[in-house]
Amino acid sequence: LAAALVLLASFVTRFYKLWDPSEVVFDEVHFGKFASYYIRRTFFFDVHPPLAKMLIAAQGYLVGLNGDYLFDKIGESYIEHDIPYISLRSFLIAFDNGMVVQSRLILLDTFMMIFLLGAVFFYIRFYKARFQAFGVAWWTNLCLAGVFLGLVTSVKLVGLLTVGMIGIAVIMDLWRLLDVDRGLTMQQWSHHFAARALALIAIPIIIYMSTFYVHFAVLNRSGPGDRYMSPAFQGSLYNSPLHASSHEVRYHHNITLKHKSMDAYLHSHPHNYPLRYTSGRVSSQGRQVTGYSHKDVNNFWTVLPVGNDTEALANNKNIVRNGDTIRLLHTGTDSYLFAHDVASPLTATNMELTTAPRNDSDSKYEDTLWRLEIDRSSVNETHWTTSTSYIRLISVRHGVAIYCNPKKLPDWGFGQFEINGNKKTTQEANVWVAEEIEGVHGGNNTALVPKEPLPISFFRKFFELNKVMIERNAALTKPHPYQSNAISWPFVLRGVSYWTKNDEHKQIYFMGHPTGWWLAFIALLGLGALLTAQVLAQRRGVEPISPLVARHLERSGGFLLLGYLVHFVPFMVMGRALFLHHYLPALMFAYMGIGILFQYIFVE
Structure with missing residues (x-):
């Protein structure tokens, strides 16, 4: 009944x-x-x-x-x-x-x-x-x-x-x-x-x-x-728009390079690094290479092949492939990008990136060579495409990758991001994507990547999605007016407004029943105290209750107490925003704990 x-x-x-x-x-x-x-x-x-x-x-x-x-x-x-x-x-x-x-x-x-x-x-x-x-x-x-x-x-x-x-x-x-x-x-x-x-x-x-x-x-x-x-x-x-709009990058294309995770284009302009920084270190006084957050004519770089045959190089319109050695010519200043053994402005352990004028770059030739590495997360791992290829550019001579520092340069650098050569080449901050090819807008261009989906394995999709899920879940730290600390949940100090309709004076407000929640928490404390007392009594050779009842208390009460703690304590150290409903799984074990405590006190 x-x-x-x-x-x-x-x-x-x-x-x-x-x-x-x-x-x-x-x-x-x-x-x-x-x-x-x-x-x-x-x-x-x-x-x-x-x-x-x-x-x-x-x-x-x-x-x-x-x-x-x-x-x-x-x-x-x-x-x-x-x-x-x-x-x-x-x-x-x-x-x-x-x-x-x-x-x-x-x-x-x-x-x-x-x-x-x-x-x-x-x-x-x-x-x-x-x-x-x-x-x-x-x-x-x-x-x-x-x-x-x-x-x-x-x-x-x-x-x-x-x-x-x-x-x-x-x-x-x-x-x-x-x-x-x-x-x-x-x-x-x-x-x-x-x-x-x-x-x-x-x-x-x-x-x-x-x-x-x-x-x-x-x-x-x-x-x-x-x-x-x-x-x-x-x-x-x-129907992926990213896939449909991508183009193959060929030699002599003028392209823009955008950082994978930061709003920054690889940029240069006719302004030099200061001779001496505020830290007392000195620079090469070469042209600045920075990360710029807006579209600009000075974001374009020409992708050039390497070699000694000038005529062959000029006629090379081939697709740029993974592992190719290339040079990047800044179109605005007609100068080659290179890294050299000078400390960068904000990161003394990294190399400075600057440019060398085309007509005076022979002495810097080895420094201007960059190896293209296409990340395996790209649509095509063999050739370079806009939008769909994640790439790293590694200096052939120095072994450093083009890196975008989230810190910004001072006034002499116009508040733009620092770009330097990073010795830790596998870091995510070294990853770039070609966003635009000058004069190529899709449509009838012959270099347009096919729009049919390019299948990847289930396991690759599975592990990528789970990695992103965990990262994004941990990143849910933005404050919310109804978030609460886990330590307050058992006491029902505040709830969460789910829905309101002011003109009809209606509201759905999620809040636990204080009597039930407090009683459940007290029951858990009681179970914990009883289990502790039982263990101490056994240590002293005392049997205040029959072995059968003690075993039932330890197994049933201990199991429920374990369930409560496992489903509650981790939330106390989580950094993400938390809400009262996250307490519900632990609360179920607390409610069952009331039954165990009642049975122990009044039945057994």
Whole structure:
């Protein structure tokens, strides 16, 4: 009867007036938009793995979502755009685990928490079947625990915390089995180890990678996520504007070189370095080579071949290829770019870059030679193209790469970025891209790169996307008015405004129930105190409670306390912006801790 009442109450609190509000709420602006992108098969970028987003999109497709509406901003009307939002929200509630606000909206957390609970549930069932090792129930629950670990990780990277929690429990279990008193041979123990590795490592990895395989298969068209990815990744998508507009770079082309990650063009002008810097060091007083943030005629450089046959060099219109040795002639000052053994203005450990006039460059010839290295993230790794080739230019004589320093030069350098020769040639700050060829604007030019997608391997796309996801997730440090510190979460000091409609005096405000959250936290503190007291009592040879009750407290209470700490403590050291809903996975373990504490005090 109690279970039926809880089920009924859960149903009512989650389905009551599900249609209200009929507007975009909080992160529905993101995940609704992503569902539309899936239906359009348009590539987008998000810091979370794809599984839950694909499930939302699949449900949307089944109930008539056509992908035309992009959930542009919070407060937009679903009714005006004919969006089946009630069906979308209902689907999520069917898999809800008890968090009312999160479960009523089109968000990822419901999927994450049900998969998390599934992983914990089946691991506990596996542990309870330990006396029938390698039996049907043992294998079934072990493999299902692995399946749910793969699912929770495929929804949010926070799922890795669940993997860590189960991993700690497995290590402790294997350590217990290693005890000679258990009577297992090393061969038998290795079978236990292999079974757990297969189910709890291999199966989750396969599931995680499979979700990305489907993700890439569906999102095969160029879209708003292109800009986060490498040229090679973009070139594998249909209708990629970057790929379609690229041209092969040939000798004697006048090009502009732009830094990969900074808004800076390789630039020179008829102004010299000062003889002496404020630090007391001296320069060559050669012409300045800088990084300039705007399009300018002084950004153009002519790509020239090397050799002794003047006539052959003049007629060489070949494509520039990976590994070629080239010279760069600055068109504005008619001088060659070179590096030499003089310290750069702001970075004493790097070499100064300057230019030598064409008619006086013979003595500097060896210094003006640059080796072209095309990065493997480019669309084509064999020949140089605009927009789609990431390149490094390495001085043949000195072995330094053209580097753009994020620091800017003083007034004598017009506040432009410092450019110098970097001895650490593999750094990302040495990467450039040819942006423009003078006089070439696409269209009918014969050098236009074919527009058909150039496939790259699944593993290359998989590792690149995951790398970018991790980097972008860590970079979410921009302050938000509703962000909060993890240490404040158990005390429910503030919530998050999800949606407001001032003219009707309506608001959705996410905030935990103080009584429940405080009680859960107190229960966790109580469990921690009891476990500590029990360990100390055992050390002193005292048994204040029966061994059976003590073992149950240690295993059940310890497991839940471990789950809480693993899903809570890491947020205390994260540098990214955090919100109250990040506490929900840890809160579930705290709520279960109330039950363990109640059972210990009033039952056992």
